[in-house]
Amino acid sequence: MGRTRTYQWDDPATLAEAAGRMAGIDFLRALRTGDLPGPPINYTLDYTLDEVESGRVVFSLTPGEEHYNPIGSVHGGIFATLLDSAAGAAVHSTLPQGVGYTSLDLTVKFLRRITVDTGAVRAIGTVVSKSRQTALAQAQLVDADDRLLAHATSSCMLFPAPPS
Known part of the structure; x- marks a missing residue:
């Protein structure tokens, strides 16, 4: 075992409190600019929120070995x-402000293999x-x-x- 990875994160309760008192676009913009700390999952997987506009966001990730499955490519869960x-x-x-959401379902279609050689990838989300x-x-x-590497649809409630 010659490889290691270390990371840290802030208390996620800070984000939950902020999400309840801000409009969604303002909350996401504060995440993007660093005015709010990123959620722990961003540090765990090492991805970033790059663009935010109403109804559209873009995340990016540069695949690393830490994302690999046992057969040498990025795991579908990533x-x-x-x-x-x-x-x-x-x-x-x-x-x-004052409205939350949760995913009801997620349907994913995997279209291409991703490895470290793929380079940076972007996830572009839009409201339909x-x-x-x-x-x-x-x-x-x-x-x-x-x-196109993969595609997904999601229903949200x-x-x-x-109240916070």
Whole structure:
């Protein structure tokens, strides 16, 4: 065992409290600029939130060996996590203060193998449809040449955020 990786994170309760008192787009922009600390999952997988606009977000990740499955490529769970994050954050970017969401489902299609040689990948999430109680979002995982690596759809339930 010659390889190690160390990382740290801030108390996630800080984020939960901020999410309840901010509009979704303001919350995500504060994450992107570093005004709020990233959630622990960002440090665990080493991905970043790069772009935020209403109904659209972009996350990026540079694949490393720490993301590999036993057969020498990036684990599908990494794909799914990036796609789930992008789809959910796209929905979150449209929510007013006091409204929360949770994923109801996630359907992922894996289209290409990813390795460290793939280079940086981007997960682009967009809202497809939104009503008062649900939202449908999609996310695409692409490489630097915009080749589609994976695709996902996610249904989200919207609800009043619990008081902080």
